[in-house]
Amino acid sequence: MIGCYDFCGHYEWTFEWLRRQGGEDLVRKYWEQAIGGDSQTHAARLIKENGFEGMAEYWTHTLAEEAAGYVATAASDVFRIDMHECPSKGFLLSNGLEQYHDYCDHCMGWIGPVMKEAGFHVNHEHNHCGKCWWEFRKTADQSAGSSVGTLSGASDVRLDAEWASHEAPKDVFEGATSPLERKRITK
């Protein structure tokens, strides 16, 4: 049996297996259809039916279950997550697991299409080292991502000393709903 304790390990291994079978298109199709459209139907339903409150309900449950180190900030027009210790990437890093070239893409791979379907878009940035932030807004709201500290105050992950110090490139998404909308920033 394969289990849920080391799920992130075989999930990440699966990305590379799929890439070898059908390239990056197949990996993205997997994130969108199998994860966003099948595994995470509970998230999709909550977000579609209850908007920002649904996001809070989904992530409160799932990030507690995964033992994430995060702060969620809800406002009337935006839902923000500051992820200080991603449990998923953290598991891979601490166990030295890396088969696929960009594990972090999987989040935008399923969350992006779910948000698009529910009428939202995403401002997001991750540092490939277990830290990221997300802001979800309604599609009609073309506001840019918030400036540092304005939404989540001292909990803003961009104020974390490790956020700036990492040499790994950061991936930035602005008003996005697909991993293809990535902009890569290298030091």
Add this chain to the structure above:
Amino acid sequence: MLPYSDTKPVGAADFYFAINATFRFIRETLGAEALIVYWRGLGREYMAPVSQQWKEGGLPAVAEYWRAFFAAEPGAGVEVTLGYEDSLQRLGTDEGTPAKPSKVVLDVHTCPAIHHMRANGRTIDPGFCQHCYYVSAAAGEAAGLTVRVEGGNGSCRQIFFARDAAEKPQIMEHIKEAS
């Protein structure tokens, strides 16, 4: 013991949804044969550290692995037993040679994955239980071991033993469709 460690004692049960969805996606997109190739790949490649433990430690290591594995799977109800062919093996020889087990038996009373998916009203891929055979058989290859699975759909028995002691292949009809 498990080859990987995490900060939390048990896994997040909702990940069973993703495992199930992954199997369904591969079968529907690439075909049933590809799904078997995927399962075998998981066993041979992803589980290579487990295979190595089994190769070095034999059946006691297999038992130790599955005890640790199911202790970290939320909702699992599983008995892991080292089996002996006869009482002589269990007691050891007159010269005090340690007893040598001939098999490891997993009595899965409550499969944590099937249980969690049912509790959440998920449509379980009918071939879900087959992965236990294909993944474990592939993981056992490098250690000279194989497995037979009987039952499924929530509870089953899995027996690990030396490949050269296998008299018959796994009969796939002995593994129930999941629902």
